[in-house]
Every structure is written in structure tokens, then in C-alpha cells.
Amino acid sequence: MNDLPASRGSLERTKRVWAYLFLILPIIFYVLIRFYPTFYAFYLSLTNWDIVSKDKQFIGLENYRNIMQDQVFWKTLSNTGKYVLFGLPVSLLLGFSLAYHIDKAGRGEGFFKAVYFIPYITSMVAVAWVWRWLYQPAPIGVFNKILISIGLPQQQFLFSQSQALFSILATTIWADVGFQMIIFLAGIKGISVQYYEAAEIDGANSRDKLFRITLPLLKPTIVFLIVTGTIRYLRIFTQVLNMTYQGEGGPLNSTKPLVLYIYNSAFRSFDMGYASAMTVLLFLIILLITLIQLRVMKSED
């Protein structure tokens, strides 16, 4: 206290010591629970370990070569692609329309936000089973009962190879749209009123304002939602495991996403090496998407 000026340097040193002290446990955690497992997954992908055997046999890139020949891998990868390509655009478009109209409605904003957002924070296991029930054939399933009552034929939904994936996707979008809406709404609210006022003076109609002001200014929000959304849809798992017969991603693998195939390979067949190799590929896909995002964001600035 008394020797304050002289102790400037020693105060800085004390602060540095505390900083390192604060970081000891976290650094141990991140090294042991994040980085070491990441490298271990890369290593496992080069072995054919089945968790029971004592030795891990190093087999080089054979897992990767086998993956390239694996029809189920390509099937699940293409299913995953379908989830992303069909699901995300619909979810984004709906989320944006909701945000746009809720912003303009003026009344009931808090209420609408709550109603549309609540599915997003509900347990996906619960959601999946509720929807699985809604999709059942009559006299159990509500959707089919409604179809019959308005004179339309019953649909197979989850039991059909052509409809099951889209049925699961509808559930996913229902659960997801509130998140997109909240982020879009925050983005819309962040746009200064002055832009709109100036545009009005120039005689712009609401369509001009939407396409010339709102959407261009929301570009960072849109990029963010596309990237996080792509990653979220790439990782679809829980709903498929809970909505398909015995969690197999059927009928006939028609709904099975990559992550479910990875899960089954690792924890039902105990093909740890093979499953790890697939997680490495998933990691590389996500890395690529993140890098593209960084690139796009940077060119924005």
C-alpha cells in the first residue's frame, strides 16, 4: 500500500501469476477432454480396433478406402445432404417471413416470439415421439384422421421410403424455425429506421424496402444462420433414432443420416476405427464450412 509507485512492476507480476493460476485447470481440461480426444480420433481412424481386442492394429488408410466403397456410407451421406438442402432453406425462409411479419404486426410481439420459439428448447426426444404419434396410420395418428375426415387418402408418412425423410424433416423444421426467427428479428431490429425513412422520401414501396434495404443489410445474419444451420442439419441424429423403427433410420436406410450410421458403427457394431474415420470426414466437412464462413465474413468487412 505505502510503496505503491515502486510496486508497479511487482503488481503486474502478481496479476500475471494469478492469470496463469486461473488458467491451470481449464488448460488441463481443454487438453485432456478436447484436444487429446481429437487427435485420438484421427489415430483410431487408422486402426481397425473393436474395443475388445487388446491391440490396435494399424491399417493405414484402409478404413477410408473401405468408406469410399461403402454403399451405406454414400446413402447416409446423401440423406444428410437432403436434410441440409431441403430442410435448411425452408427453415430459413419460414423463419425470415415470421420475423418480418412479427416485426410489422406491432401487437403481440412477445407472445408470438414465445409461441414460435418454444419448440426449439423442447427436448428433441419428446418432440420426436409426439410427431411419431401424429404420423401413425388411422385410427391412431392425428394427421391421417384429419386427412380421412376431409376426404383425402391416408398417407404412410414414416413407413414410406419416399415420405419418411420429409416427414422427419417437417418435425425438424417445426422445432428449428423459432431459432431462425429470433435471430432474424434481432437483425431486423438492428437496422436503423433512417434508411427506411430516406427510402420513403424517394418513393420506395414496401417491396423495394424489403429487397433493397432489409435483405442486403441482413447479409451477416443470413451468413451466420446458413453456416450454423448447415452444421445443425449435418448433425441430425436424435429425431431419426427416435422416429424410426428400432432407431435404424429406416425404412431401408431411407432416413438414416451420417451421424446415426457413425453411432451404429461405433456403439452397436463396435467398429471404432471405421466409425472414427467417418467422424474425421464429418469434421473436415464442418471445417470447410467454417472456413468458407470466415472468408465470406472477412470480405464483408
Next chain:
Amino acid sequence: MKTNKTIYTTIRFLVLSLFGALMLFPFVWMLATSFKRGADVFNLSIIPAAPTFANYGRLLSSSNFPWWFMNSLIVGMTVTVSVLIFDSLVGFTLSKYQFRGKKVVFLLILSTMMIPTEMLVIPWYIMSNQLHWVDTYWGVMFPGLMSGFGTFLMRQFFSSVPDDLLDAGRIDGLNEFRIWYKIAMPLVRPALSALAIFSFIGNWNAFMWPLIVSNDVNMYTLPVGLSFFNGEFQSQWEMVMTGASVATIPVFIMFLLFQKQIIQGIALTGVKG
């Protein structure tokens, strides 16, 4: 012109309400069915003919739901406390101290957000198997005790805390730990509550890792238990809906209590990315 606008606003309001009702429809049906029995289950009506709590009674007596509920509560709360302590401590350190290696530590922690959980679960499982963490609370919890996302979030918030306040504490003779705890933490309370809520809800709903690391029925968390329970009771949809209701209601209550913080928090973290 004016009436035109009013009509538009009214139509907008009505369409949004109708759409909103459709969004809530699965929940309404879920709850309604959980109070139905027998043939009434096949009835489309939202109001049960003879409302009954019998399904809930049966759920409690014939399954391990109370255990699963408690497990989820323990896991959710412990992980949340850990995340609040460590993410804010690390966020604080990375925002308020100058030391060698700071940038590297920050980038490394940030980069963990890019690693997909799917890649880590296999090594985590092997680790848990060797260290006998399977079927323990620790096994369910350890992967989530700290998070890159929370650290990043807290660092942003601590950077808006003025250094003068911290220096005032130093002059009063507080050590750095107390400066973090007594001065800095209370100033970022909104961020802490947002982080707490996300962390709790995230853990409450987590499915893949708890499914992998628990074999013992008594160690399941609620989503894992619900998944197995539903598989078993598949033909008794009123029981499935009762289970789903039990898993959903706590989140509903939390949402109603903290609606503002949750929505603000999502918007905030989302926009910042």
C-alpha cells in the same frame, strides 16, 4: 390509406395467430392425450372425456422416471455451475490480464467450438471405459464442464467492464480472485443468467453422450430414459405422451419464468456469432 394499413395489420395478426396455434398443436395434443384413457385416446377431441391422472401414476410406479428426472436435474445443475465458474473465470482472465501466450490460449479454446461432438464421443467412451466412468454422474458430466462458447461469450462481456473498478478493488487490498468474484461477476449478471439458462436447457435435453455413457437404467438421464421407455410402451401412446409431457413441462416452466432472458440471450449470442 390509413384504413388499408389497419386491415393489413389485422390480417397479419390473424395469420400469425393461426400459424402460432398450429405450432402449439402438437403440444396441446400431447398434454390432452396424457390425461386420456382407453378408447378416448383415439378420440380427436382436445378435451378428455374423463380426465385422469392415472397415466402419470402408472408412469411413476412402473418406470424409473423419478430417477431419470433426478439424474437430469443433478447433471444439469452441476454442469451449469461448473460452466458458470470456469467459463467466466477464463473469459475474465482472457479479457483483463496481459500475459505471454494469451492469444494462443484464446484461439485454442475458440477452436474447440469447431470440433463436432460426434468426433469426440468415441475417444470419450474409450476413456470412460478404461477409467470406470461408465454409469456414473461424472461420466455424463465431464465433457461439458467447460465450453468454448461460454468462454467466448463471457470474454465479450467482461471486456465492457471498466478497468478502473477493478483497480479500485486492488487499492482496497482485494486479491485477484476476489476482484473477479466480488467486483467483476456482479457486473455481468445478465450474461451469466443467459449462460446458465442455455447450459441447463442444453444439458437437460442432451441425448447422444448420455445415451452412450449409461447402461444402467438407474443412471439414464430423462431424454435417454424417455427414449427407451417409449420404445417399450410404443403401442400405448397415452403413456408415451405422458412421458413426453413430463420431459417437456419443466422446460416450459423455465421458459415462462425466464422468457425475456432466454430470447435476449439467443439474439445476443446469435448475432455476435
